Amino acid sequence: MTTTVSFERVTKAYGEVRAVDGLTLDLYPGETVALLGPNGAGKSSTLDLLLGLRRPDSGTVSVFGTSPREAITAGRVGAMLQSGGLMDEVTVRELVGLACDLHPRPYRVDDVLAHAGITQLADRKVDKLSGGQQQRVRFALATAGANDLVVLDEPTTGMDVTARQAFWATMREQADQGRAVLFATHYLEEADAIADRVLVLHRGRLLADGTAAEIKAKAGARKISFDLEELRGGDPGLERRLRELPFLATATVSVSGSAAGSGHTVRLQSTDADATVHALYGLGVYPRNLEVAGLGLEQAFVAITAAEEAKAA
Amino acid sequence: MRTLVKLELTRSLRNKKFLFFSVLYPAMLFLLIAGSADATTEVGDSGLGLPAFMMVSMASFGALTAVLMGNSERIAKERQSGWVRQLRLTSLPGRGYVLAKTASAAVVSLPSIVVVFVVAAVVKDVRLDAWQWLALTGAIWAGSLCFAALGVAVGYLASGDAVRPVTMILYFGLSMLGGLWMPTATFPGWLQGIADWTPTHAYAALGRTIELGDAPHAGDVALLAAYFVVFAAGAAWLYRKDTLKA
Numbered sequence: 001m002t003t004t005v006s007f008e009r010v011t012k013a014y015g016e017v018r019a020v021d022g023l024t025l026d027l028y029p030g031e032t033v034a035l036l037g038p039n040g041a042g043k044s045s046t047l048d049l050l051l052g053l054r055r056p057d058s059g060t061v062s063v064f065g066t067s068p069r070e071a072i073t074a075g076r077v078g079a080m081l082q083s084g085g086l087m088d089e090v091t092v093r094e095l096v097g098l099a100c101d102l103h104p105r106p107y108r109v110d111d112v113l114a115h116a117g118i119t120q121l122a123d124r125k126v127d128k129l130s131g132g133q134q135q136r137v138r139f140a141l142a143t144a145g146a147n148d149l150v151v152l153d154e155p156t157t158g159m160d161v162t163a164r165q166a167f168w169a170t171m172r173e174q175a176d177q178g179r180a181v182l183f184a185t186h187y188l189e190e191a192d193a194i195a196d197r198v199l200v201l202h203r204g205r206l207l208a209d210g211t212a213a214e215i216k217a218k219a220g221a222r223k224i225s226f227d228l229e230e231l232r233g234g235d236p237g238l239e240r241r242l243r244e245l246p247f248l249a250t251a252t253v254s255v256s257g258s259a260a261g262s263g264h265t266v267r268l269q270s271t272d273a274d275a276t277v278h279a280l281y282g283l284g285v286y287p288r289n290l291e292v293a294g295l296g297l298e299q300a301f302v303a304i305t306a307a308e309e310a311k312a313a
Numbered sequence: 314m315r316t317l318v319k320l321e322l323t324r325s326l327r328n329k330k331f332l333f334f335s336v337l338y339p340a341m342l343f344l345l346i347a348g349s350a351d352a353t354t355e356v357g358d359s360g361l362g363l364p365a366f367m368m369v370s371m372a373s374f375g376a377l378t379a380v381l382m383g384n385s386e387r388i389a390k391e392r393q394s395g396w397v398r399q400l401r402l403t404s405l406p407g408r409g410y411v412l413a414k415t416a417s418a419a420v421v422s423l424p425s426i427v428v429v430f431v432v433a434a435v436v437k438d439v440r441l442d443a444w445q446w447l448a449l450t451g452a453i454w455a456g457s458l459c460f461a462a463l464g465v466a467v468g469y470l471a472s473g474d475a476v477r478p479v480t481m482i483l484y485f486g487l488s489m490l491g492g493l494w495m496p497t498a499t500f501p502g503w504l505q506g507i508a509d510w511t512p513t514h515a516y517a518a519l520g521r522t523i524e525l526g527d528a529p530h531a532g533d534v535a536l537l538a539a540y541f542v543v544f545a546a547g548a549a550w551l552y553r554k555d556t557l558k559a
Contacts, residue, residue: 085394
């Protein structure tokens with residue numbers, strides 16, 4: 001299968017700091033990929049290398065089998081930078097018109113404006129827009145033509161929740177048209193909700209590569225919660241036996257409000273939820289409202305990163 | 314590319330302050346300096362009346378303002394804001410941006426030249442042959458390219474707060490030293506020696522020889538061309554450096 005983007009042992013350092021450290025990865029057509037990592041993980045540097053805005057110290061970056069610059073010149077890649085400035089003293093329509101004009105395979109200006117949801121802003125001056133509105137203009141610039149890959153660096157920075165949701169709805173439309181999308185984010189729920197594939201970046205290296213579900217599984221734990229009538233009014237013996245269940249990831253079992261008599265919800269984390277739940281029934285109790293859920297990507301991410309840091313220390 | 318030039322032009326035309334300084338200010342300065350003089354007041358040993366002398370000075374000054382200020386400040390500002398980075402994510406070739414900036418500055422500099430000529434002819438009765446008017450316009454316009462290159466170099470050299478003072482020092486320094494505001498004949502001898510080697514001096518000399526009915530001196534053309542090569546090479550080098558790190 002041909003790749004859209006291919007990094008081969010790419011390294012980029014700024015002075016002492018290795019922003020990108022021997023990174024090897026391949027992206028494929030049609031994928032929606034999240035590049036996930038905390039600030040300083042090397043996400044922006046990775047995208048800069050991908051877009052040819054910086055050159056690697058060693059290793060090779062190829063985009064559609066050519067250099068990043070060639071891929072951009074051919075109109076195959078559209079990109080939205082985190083810090084991309086905009087021309088001032090011009091209207092949104094003029095600026096988007098420029099992007100369409102510069103693209104080898106442009107869309108109609110009106111269509112681009114509509115897709116980015118900025119038709120009603122078309123005659124406003126770019127420098128008079130809010131941060132979130134400017135992000136949408138940047139998005140319009142990145143999608144002015146028929147790109148095969150759209151690259152977005154933390155695209156929803158500065159947007160409120162509503163704007164963020166609207167933005168991702170637009171983004172999914174792009175992905176549904178068969179475009180590959182690569183976006184950097186530290187909003188973990190975004191990666192979870194949107195990406196087919198998640199790349200976890202930490203200190204310039206690839207820490208994990210898989211579906212959001214796989215990333216979560218890699219972190220192992222699942223959370224289990226249930227209500228126990230038997231705990232109403234308190235039962236220290238039962239609480240102790242709950243703590244002795246097999247495969248518990250957390251040492252403590254939280255039992256909410258057992259003394260008050262009203263609450264009796266038990267929450268625990270297990271590395272093997274099936275075995276834990278089986279043992280729970282073995283206690284002869286009747287758990288109600290049993291829920292077994294994967295950890296959110298955020299917690300999974302914290303777990304992977306922590307494990308990596310423990311290894312490094 | 315054409316859209317970019319058009320858009321850069323639109324922006325220049327919308328920028329009232331820039332337009333005032335580059336198009337109207339030189340003509341006003343001309344009236345201020347030459348206003349009370351009559352055509353018979355000769356300037357030093359130049360063989361030109363004051364109005365004719367100052368007309369070339371101010372037309373050159375106006376063109377210089379448009380291209381130098383137009384390029385340096387905007388390029389520095391847009392480098393800082395990240396717009397230059399954004400443009401590099403389009404299929405626009407790298408030098409396209411610099412070309413567009415220079416082209417739009419040159420389009421603004423043309424009216425600044427013409428306005429000074431019109432004011433000089435109408436208000437101060439400066440009379441020249443048709444070929445002289447055309448040659449003057451062409452020479453001053455073409456000569457301004459030298460300073461457009463300087464503007465690009467400054468735009469890539471200085472950043473943020475530094476660009477305005479650097480531009481101003483170059484702008485006023487070159488204008489005064491080159492004799493665009495007052496004839497260098499009034500300078501002390503040692504300063505005249507320096508002034509003779511400034512690009513602005515050669516620039517103004519192009520126009521003055523045309524006014525006297527001669528072809529521009531080869532020495533002035535060569536000096537200006539040499540400066541152009543230096544400025545353009547410097548701009549290209551700084552531009553490439555910036556591209557690699559941006």
